[in-house]
Amino acid sequence: MRVTEALRRKGGSVVTISGEQSVRELLALLAQHGIGAVVVSDDGVQVDGIVSERDVVRRLHSDGDGVLDGPVAQIMTAEVHTCGPEATLDELMPLMTERRFRHVPVLVDARLTGIVSIGDVVKHRIAEVQAERDQLTAYISGGP
Numbered sequence: 001m002r003v004t005e006a007l008r009r010k011g012g013s014v015v016t017i018s019g020e021q022s023v024r025e026l027l028a029l030l031a032q033h034g035i036g037a038v039v040v041s042d043d044g045v046q047v048d049g050i051v052s053e054r055d056v057v058r059r060l061h062s063d064g065d066g067v068l069d070g071p072v073a074q075i076m077t078a079e080v081h082t083c084g085p086e087a088t089l090d091e092l093m094p095l096m097t098e099r100r101f102r103h104v105p106v107l108v109d110a111r112l113t114g115i116v117s118i119g120d121v122v123k124h125r126i127a128e129v130q131a132e133r134d135q136l137t138a139y140i141s142g143g144p
Helices: 003-010 023-033 053-063 065-069 089-099 118-141
Strands: 037-040 049-052 103-108 111-117
Touching: 003 089, 003 111, 003 118, 023 037, 023 053, 023 065, 037 111, 049 053, 049 103, 053 065, 089 118, 111 118
Parallel strands: none
Antiparallel strands: 037 049, 103 111
16 A cells, blocks of 8 residues: 555644744643654644654653753654655555654655554554455355
8 A cells, every 4th residue: 555545544634843842832732632743844844853752751761851841853853754655555664663663754745745653554454464364264265
């Protein structure tokens, strides 16, 4: 399945936050939307970074709770792996696993158009396995 199809199923909305906003505001945004990561973008179009719950936890551990009032830009990951809508989820799966990231922003002409999560990849893989199982069951039982 291509990324474009996954976005069509889940929707292309992406939650973003400005790098100047506080980590405390980030946490409120994550809780409000029930998500684990946010794209950092000052204009909602260009990807400046990405920040996740993990980033917050690691910085809280190393720097203490003062980090909560600091800007998101200080804890974000600036080098973000992105993909285009024609990439496949099968291509992203090993990349996300090996490099240990869970969210990949989707860009079209350098503009943010969506985000794919490891959850999207897993849902796709489960659907593939279930379809394969159904086909094998039908074959074995002599069904259609």
